[in-house]
Amino acid sequence: MIRSMTAFASGEREIRDWLFTWEVRSVNHRYLDLSLRLPDAFRFLEPAARSRVGALINRGRLDCILSYKKSVEGGADIRMNRELVTKLLATAREVDDLSDRPLAGFSALDVLKWPGALHEPEADREQLAAEILDLLTDVLKQAIVVRENEGRQLAALLKERCVKLREHVSSVRARMPEVLQSIRQKIMARLAEVCANPDSERLEQEMVYLAQKLDVDEELDRLEAHVDEVLRALRQKEPVGRRLDFLLQEMNREANTLGSKSADAETTKASVEMKVLIEQMREQTQNIE
Structure with a gap:
């Protein structure tokens, strides 16, 4: 399940005449960066709270804030x-x-x-600890639901762009024979202008060399393989944000190589369109856990 790293969730619970509230805010980050803000009376909960967060969330900048007050139903004993x-x-x-x-x-x-x-009498911290941590777990699960909902939207956008990338790859692959034939005709016409009897054997050697130089089959094959891997990663249950980021770096490298080998305007245009799509995917991937 793809998860976004952006979320907000909160929850409150009355525990033994005290009203406790957790707020969880989450944004994107390369690693799990957790900031806990606890009242002085409950700072002893920090190790256990960190353990609860780490068990449920792998990446993101998280702010977890705990506050509490005497509940109205509990009355005031001042x-x-x-x-x-x-x-x-x-x-x-x-x-x-x-x-x-x-x-x-x-x-x-x-x-x-x-x-x-x-x-004002203080809460019995030790007796409240377990229920406070259970409330934190509930709020974290709410945040995960938000992250998963946004993750589904991000996955849909990535799949849409993968389809477009495949279309560009197929278009370039289908066009390559026509490109090479066009280059051959241009060379033949140029030679006919300067030489009455061109050396056909030498011409064939030059065409083989030129075809090897302009061959983009490997780049197109790798692009298709990377697209397949992106789609496979989007079906995984574990976090795949870093893997997607690496794959998109590789895809951008192949698209750049394709552009540098381009021998006609249409191939160059396709290369540019591919890089635009890949950059859009990289921006979206930055927010995937």
């Missing part, structure tokens, strides 16, 4: 740090006494905003 608040108020009164003029007042909410003034 307690005031009475000792700290008492000290804050006493200190505020001392500052007010030292001032030669009244200072701006403050509200109870201002005091409660002071770090540590309120205490």
